[in-house]
Amino acid sequence: MRRLGSGARHLDCSVTGVYLRLEGITKSFPGILANSNIHLEVGRGEILALLGENGAGKSTLMKVLYGFYRPDAGTISIDGRPVVLDSPSDAIRAGIGMVFQSFMLIPAFSVAENIALALPRLGVWLDSGQIRERLRDLASRYGLAADADAKVWQLSGGEQQRVEILKLLVSGARILILDEPTSVLAPHEVDGLFTVLRTLRDDGYTIVFITHKLREVMAIADRITVLRKGSVVGTVPRDGTSEEDLAEMLVGLRDVRATSFSRAAQASEARTVLSVDDVSVRGERGRAGLSHVSLHVDAGEIGGVAGVTGNGQSELGEVVLGRLSPDHGHVYLEDVDVTRWSTAKILAHGVGVIPEDPLRMGVAPGLTVTENMVLNERRRFMPGAGLYADWRAIRRAIEARIENFGLAIPRLTLPVGTLSGGNVQRLLLLREIGRRPKLLVAFYPTRGLDIAATRMAHDLLVAARNAGAAILVVSEDLDELFALCDRLVVFSRGTVVGTFKSGDVDAVEVGLRMTGGGKREAWSPSPA
Amino acid sequence: MVALARVIDSRVLVQLRLLGMAGLAFVVVGAFLVLFGKNPLLAYAEIFRGALGTSYGASEVIVRAIPLMLCAVATALPARMGLVNVGPEGQLHAGALAVTWGALTFGALPRPVFLPALVALGLLGGAIGAFVPALLRVKVGVNETISTLLLNYVIVLLVEHMVRGPWKDPMSFNWPYTPEFPDAARLSTYWGTRIHAGLWFALAAILLFYFTLRFTRWGYELRVIGDNPEAAGRAGIPIGRYTLLAMSIGGALAGLAGMAEICAIQGRLRPGISTGFGYTGFLVSWLALHHPLGIVVMAILLGVLSVGGDSIQISLGLPYATVNIITSLIFFIVLGSRFRRRATA
């Protein structure tokens, strides 16, 4: 195996027919250089993967390319011609399309309407016949089927993503930017997405793909560019590299030891902390709802909920947190019936939560990191009547906590809305685990985290478990569930279709149960 | 170093741009003045001379800034949690109604009891005026922008009715006003001007607004709601309770402005106690982007325009509407730029 040094270097892999070229792109925000003199080239019919730790500057660079930010310096050229991109509409006109980390669809509109909005020249009248025809055409060419009349809120994450991609294609984009597209997909949906992307590539599309998963990089990319702290560390062809090499390029000389946590043995007669007893919720607006779901999580245990997103997991979370009152059944916290409790009371009772959509559900983006860190411990940090909040003292306490946990968040005084996607996730993990909750409900706990942070988050979760917390992890990522959980509950269509002790079951079995019963799948890995 | 320069840069730039845009309003109105054969420079010079050139003018600027500041906070407090209170005008009148009732009913009380009681009534009246639309929003989901706007007309008409009917001064030769309040119900004025004790109320309101938002749990929770109501609800913050509270406190402050106007300036209730202070206060709040210090600055600026508007009327024969047009143009330009930036940022 070829050893790679870790200094900045350029592997010259000459691209035949560079289509998109970024030269010397520099972009700074107050107090940080997010992109520093970045060079990037992608050919026609090529997939470039962009790798980098949380906050390395990947999303920023792509937003520059999409005309969202104006770079401080540098030029962009397409097909040899320099282009000036002052706004996303300039970018769309230049044939650049982007799918963001969080989707930009209008939930109340139908698929066709959302796609119509992306058309460069939207007339007064919608020619829905024409849109439909385009959709049919794209569906058969790339295996991207979508129901034109479905409302977007009815769609699963994977389906929404497909609409986003259709939007780009319909609007005539030739360069597709996908920012962490796989973070909202179940593993089998990832395969389907990759099939589509390969077909697009073979059709001459230029694709830039951001991910934290090295396995995905090796599966889909033609070349890989690695960013570190805003600069390009190197660009390598997929065929000349390995996951180990990439990992080293990502983090530099830093030690990437696998901190294997030790799992304390579970107490034999552990208290049950959360008990969901025969709960049913009517599935509103075409969603799965819950039907006669029972499960429990003990102190010192990590329970996992495996299932394709949209099969009742979010309803389960809503019921446990008192945001949805079940039509039938009860929820108990340490033997207390909390079914009709308010969210505030449940949270105060020692329940922590990492929500499904952190930016929308878990933080106030306009408030600072410090302010967001105390969101669920308001009374602790602003005690008594709450008439004096000593923000300096609060910040010191938060700094101490962050240091204690070892999961870094840069710059506590900045609004959370300016953090990178992974850093928002770190904030939530630190905030909720830091409260030392009796019960932690964690949706996709490592979504958007880089490799090192994922490992660290797993360590934190297991440490919390060892300290006696009951943890319920909801995830689509079976690797993660198998690594973390003591026990696994499989969800499909709002019911529990299997309960397993870890070790008693393999991924194939769970995968089958998850998708069993012909659940509609967003990315069927069908041929083009 | 570069980074620091950038921080300063961006802040200063935003402010300069806002000022530049405000300047644009003057240019546009100037062009119209030229069209009608008036010299705009002369008109603008007269506005500022009239408002700031004499001590009387300057004192009048303060007198007008007092209700503007109170009404601006009445809008700003709910605005920080995402509510649009267009109702300070009505809430001001509601406060005035409650105060008048007290003044006419308990005419014989000694001043140290009487005045605080009237202050409390003013607060209470204004609070009720805002509580009603807040309750409608929380219970049945009525949009507060519309309901507060409509209530303005209702309450102002109610004042008209009271001063022409039940509360009319029998000695008024049919003028629509109440009897004059007893001396014990009058707020002090200072320095031989019309500047009155309402100034302390206004400044206290601004300080309290600042402190509450920044340094209390209540203000913190309010800001979370304003920034992301979904996350606030999920964190167990009672949004409905805050809606009632923020609107009522805002309304109370507008009611206090009403109390100050009738107990210091007018000495009785009559139609026209407010020359649109509630609406202008709403404008002040939005121009200041609901920030306390900005409210002080903008209230004074609009006070200048208002006093200056009087003086161009007198000395140049220009309509007072000239300054109304300037004000609303500034408003449109500033808000327009805000929304444009929202849309692209």
Ligand SMILES: Nc1ncnc2c1ncn2[C@@H]1O[C@H](COP(=O)(O)OP(=O)(O)OP(=O)(O)O)[C@@H](O)[C@H]1O
């Ligand atoms: N609008 C902004 N204002 C200030 N700083 C910003 C802004 N946008 C991004 N940043 C900062 O720029 C840096 C790079 O952020 P970026 O979102 O590009 O990271 P990323 O590589 O996409 O990370 P992740 O993997 O976590 O998504 C971060 O430190 C971030 O806080």
Ligand SMILES: [Mg+2]
């Ligand atoms: Mg990112």
